[in-house]
Amino acid sequence: MRLDHKILQSVSEFPTLPTVYSALSEVIANPRSTANDAANVIASDQSSAAKVLKAANSPIYGYSGRIDTISKAIFFIGFTEVQNLVAAISIIDMFGKSSTTGLFNPVEFWKHSIAVGVITRLIGKNSTAGNPENYFLAGILHDIGKLFFFQFVPKEFSTVLSLVAEKQVPIRVAEREVLGITHTTVGEILAQKWQLPPSISNSIRFHVTGTVDGKADTLTASVHLANIIARCMSLGHAGDDIIPEPNEMIWDILKLPKGSIVGMQQQIEYDFQEAAASILL
């Protein structure tokens, strides 16, 4: 069987998100549900509940230490962001933090992903986006396809990373050459399988180019820039050291004022350390 077909088959057989996520989605979709109904669903999974509370109290949401119940988390940060935290925590648990192989270290990978999540949300707050809902999760999941390769075709993925390191080619070029499929495609399919919002699956597919098929999209542009900033600041490690060139269109899309990237630096460092400590522990 061709390698890309084998990978696609593994994607189709990959588990859906845990019951707590689907049950929560049903509750949220029901207009008669209350915050308490959603809180009860999350509380049924104690491990998720504790991590949701920790993450909701991290500085990324700005309510440090003030959220001590799931109902309060829903009240302060909203149904969607609580649901997104459950998704992020479930996905990190599903993949685990297995040991390093060659150039790829899963813990460093998650640190990079969390950094991109934190930065995407900060960009969302500083740009034209207005409401940065979904930004944190979109950033965390932008490279999820790489982790999938690492778990299902580790030898071939190691060849991809060696090729990137030796020839300094973009990772997508090396993935196409070795695997016949890119991490952005696999990531998009996984996001669709998990029934995440289309804005998130789009940003996973297009974060490398920064636009959706050449069209402006604030979330995709934010993830694109966040990935570059995380790499510039050496926060975690995504498997290669390349700092990609930003798509020039993103500056028009995001309309960030001069000085805003340097201005975010301290906040990024603080939010990143706190978010990584609450989500990865």
Added chain:
Amino acid sequence: MGKMITRDAVTAGMILEQPVINKFGQTLLPAGIEFNEHKIELLKTWGIKSVWIYTVEEDPQEINDEDKVKAALMLRRKMSWKPRNVLEYELFNLAFQATLRSITSTQRETSDAARP
């Protein structure tokens, strides 16, 4: 200039840059206080995991030209493009500073390890 450090890294004599606040918004330790063993113990009691402390600006003389050249060469391997606008220069600066920090911290670790 402030820097966030974990509670375990706090030592007596360090100065708090940002106040330590509890979940009710009450100030537990005001900015500007100097840490002593008692105050470090209090951080543990309150379950505070990290604090912002003042750091002395790094003396630019300490970073020699050789390190800057090394950082520029290392960065060129990672970053094959040139900044086209102010925000892209900001990205370049972030990357340059991070690379320089990694060089100086590696040197510091090496010299610490060589010390008897």
